[in-house]
Amino acid sequence: MEEVEIKEKVLEFAKKYSVYMIILALCLICWVAFGGEKSSPEPTQVAFSNEQYTASLEAKLEQMVSSIYGAGESKVTITLSSQAKQVYGTNEKTTTDTQVEKSDKFQKETQVAVVNGKPIVVEEQLPKVSGVCVVAEGAGNKKIADDIRTAVANVLGIRETKVAVFRKN
Numbered sequence: 001m002e003e004v005e006i007k008e009k010v011l012e013f014a015k016k017y018s019v020y021m022i023i024l025a026l027c028l029i030c031w032v033a034f035g036g037e038k039s040s041p042e043p044t045q046v047a048f049s050n051e052q053y054t055a056s057l058e059a060k061l062e063q064m065v066s067s068i069y070g071a072g073e074s075k076v077t078i079t080l081s082s083q084a085k086q087v088y089g090t091n092e093k094t095t096t097d098t099q100v101e102k103s104d105k106f107q108k109e110t111q112v113a114v115v116n117g118k119p120i121v122v123e124e125q126l127p128k129v130s131g132v133c134v135v136a137e138g139a140g141n142k143k144i145a146d147d148i149r150t151a152v153a154n155v156l157g158i159r160e161t162k163v164a165v166f167r168k169n
Helices: 002-016 018-034 050-066 142-156
Strands: 074-080 085-088 090-097 105-112 121-125 129-136 163-167
Touching: 050 074, 050 129, 050 142, 129 142, 142 163
Parallel strands: 129 163
Antiparallel strands: 074 129, 085 121, 090 105
C-alpha cells in the first residue's frame, strides 16, 4: 500500500509542478548549449604608439585643412601632453571584521581580471592633445586662418588658443 501512496504523491507533485520542471529543464538545456565550459572571447586591444597616433592625426588634419577653401597645401604638427593608457577590469572582494566591538574593519582586495592569461581591457584612453601648429599657404588671410583654427580645434575637441596657424612660404 505504501508503494501506491508514494506513486500517487509523485504523480500529484509532477502534475502540480510540471510547468516549473519544464522551465527548469529548458534553462538547463540553454545553460549547457550556450553557457557551459566555453571560453570567454579574447579581449581586443588596439596596440599603438604615441608616434603612430600623432602621425595618423596629423595626416588626417593635413587633408582636412587642405580641403578648406583658400587654405591650399598645409602641414600639421601635434604635441601630446600624455601617453595612451589602458584601464583594466578588476575583481574586488571586501571583507568585514565584526568581531571588534563597536567598530567594523573593512579589508578590500583588488585583482586585475584575466581571461585566458590576458588582462581584460575595459577602456583605452587616448593621449591628450596639448597643442597644434598648422602651416598653410592661405593662412596669410585672417579669415582663412580663423577658419583653419576653428576647424582644427573642433575636430580635436580643444580650445582655439591651443591651435597656432601660420602662413606657408
